[in-house]
Amino acid sequence: MITLGLTLSREYTGEWTWPIIPTVTDSQTLLDSLNWRYATKHFDPHRKIPDSDLHTLLEAMRLAPSSFGLQPWKFIVVTDQDLKTKLMAESWNQAQVRDCSHLIVFAARRTVDVHYVDHFIDSVAQQRNVDRHHLQGYRNVMADFVRKTAHEIGNWAERQCYLPLAILLQTAAQMQIDACPMEGLDPIGYDRLLGLGAEFFTVCACPVGYRSEHDKYAKMAKVRFSTDEVIEFR
Numbered sequence: 001m002i003t004l005g006l007t008l009s010r011e012y013t014g015e016w017t018w019p020i021i022p023t024v025t026d027s028q029t030l031l032d033s034l035n036w037r038y039a040t041k042h043f044d045p046h047r048k049i050p051d052s053d054l055h056t057l058l059e060a061m062r063l064a065p066s067s068f069g070l071q072p073w074k075f076i077v078v079t080d081q082d083l084k085t086k087l088m089a090e091s092w093n094q095a096q097v098r099d100c101s102h103l104i105v106f107a108a109r110r111t112v113d114v115h116y117v118d119h120f121i122d123s124v125a126q127q128r129n130v131d132r133h134h135l136q137g138y139r140n141v142m143a144d145f146v147r148k149t150a151h152e153i154g155n156w157a158e159r160q161c162y163l164p165l166a167i168l169l170q171t172a173a174q175m176q177i178d179a180c181p182m183e184g185l186d187p188i189g190y191d192r193l194l195g196l197g198a199e200f201f202t203v204c205a206c207p208v209g210y211r212s213e214h215d216k217y218a219k220m221a222k223v224r225f226s227t228d229e230v231i232e233f234r
C-alpha cells in the first residue's frame with residue numbers, strides 16, 4: 001500500500017508554510033528495510049559512509065523525542081582508528097568497533113537540574129520566539145520533575161538514550177547503511193578513553209558502516225516471537 005500525504009513544515013523563523021513536504025510511505029519497502037537490517041558483526045573496514053549520509057543519520061538522532069524534550073544526551077562520533085581500536089578492547093573485543101566506518105557512542109547526562117531546565121527553557125523561548133514568562137508553568141513542572149536523586153536522574157537519562165539509538169537503526173536501515181546496537185562494552189573504560197565522567201557517562205554504542213560480504217549473520221533468518229505472543233489487542 002502506498003500512502004500519499006502532505007506535511008506542514010516550519011522554517012526557523014517559526015512561520016508555518018504550506019504545502020511543503022510530500023510524504024510517501026510504502027509499507028512493504030519499510031518492512032523490507034527492517035528485515036534487511038541486522039546487528040552487523042563484520043563490517044567492511046574499507047567502506048566509509050559519505051559525509052552527506054552521515055549528516056542524515058546524525059540529524060535523525062538529534063531529532064529524537066525525549067521526556068519533556070530535555071535531550072539529556074550527547075552523541076560522540078569516533079572515526080580515529082587508534083581510538084576505535086582502544087575502544088574495541090573495552091567492548092568485549094567486538095571487531096565491529098574497530099572495523100566500522102563511524103562509531104557512535106551514546107552518553108547520558110549525569111546532572112539534570114533546575115539550571116539545566118532553565119538552559120532548555122532559554123532555547124525554547126529563542127527557537128519558538130516566545131517570551132520566557134509564558135513558559136513559566138512548563139518550566140516549573142520540569143523543575144519539579146528533576147528534583148530527584150542522582151541515581152534516579154542517571155536512570156532516567158540513560159533510558160532516553162535508547163530513543164535516538166532506535167531512530168538511528170531505523171534511519172540507517174532505510175538508507176541501506178549497516179549498524180550494530182551495542183551494550184556489550186565497559187562504560188567506565190569508554191568514559192575514560194573519551195574523557196567523559198563529570199558531565200556525561202556512556203550508555204551504549206552503535207558502529208555504523210557497510211557489512212562485509214563474509215558476515216554470515218547477514219543471511220540468517222530473523223528470530224522473533226509471533227505477533228500473537230508479543231502484541232495484544234484489547
Ligand SMILES: Cc1cc2nc3c(=O)[nH]c(=O)nc-3n(C[C@H](O)[C@H](O)[C@H](O)COP(=O)(O)O)c2cc1C
Binds near residue numbers: 038094180184223
Ligand atoms: C541494546 C542492545 C544491545 C546490544 N548489544 C550487542 C552487542 O554488544 N553486540 C552484538 O553483536 N549485538 C548486540 N545487540 C544486537 C542484538 O543481539 C540483536 O539486535 C538481536 O539479536 C536481534 O537480531 P537482529 O538485530 O540482527 O535482528 C544489541 C542489541 C540491543 C538492542
